[in-house]
Amino acid sequence: xxQEPLLDKYPRWLRLRIYIGERDHYHGKPLYLYILxxxxxxGIKGATVYRGIAGYGSHSxxxxxxxxxxxxxxxxxxxxxDEAEALEKVIDDVEKVxxxxxxxxxxxxxxxxxxxxx
Numbered sequence: 001x002x003q004e005p006l007l008d009k010y011p012r013w014l015r016l017r018i019y020i021g022e023r024d025h026y027h028g029k030p031l032y033l034y035i036l037x038x039x040x041x042x043g044i045k046g047a048t049v050y051r052g053i054a055g056y057g058s059h060s061x062x063x064x065x066x067x068x069x070x071x072x073x074x075x076x077x078x079x080x081x082d083e084a085e086a087l088e089k090v091i092d093d094v095e096k097v098x099x100x101x102x103x104x105x106x107x108x109x110x111x112x113x114x115x116x117x118x
Contacts, residue, residue, distance in 0.1 A: 010109040014087050016080040019102040023073040026097045032076045039080060042090040047080045
């Protein structure tokens, strides 16, 4: 008797990651907020925005959180996990507004998604 692989019992979704800068804007709004509202309006299950403490990208300029500097351009990552069909509906819109940065897509297995019911 063969044993079922552990991952076969979990749904396979996708993780979309969008790497941008804190100073990036679109239509007068911080780009990360614009993307967050866009994702919500398209029915994406959820997204999280992370602000990095340091990083560099295509320009190879290192950005660091420094208490002596008032303005920063720290890295921002928007992480989205949803089913492929849902991300297909939004990925072109995301690509249109990200002028500089990185967008990745990778398969993941979802062990749990939900919230506590009261």
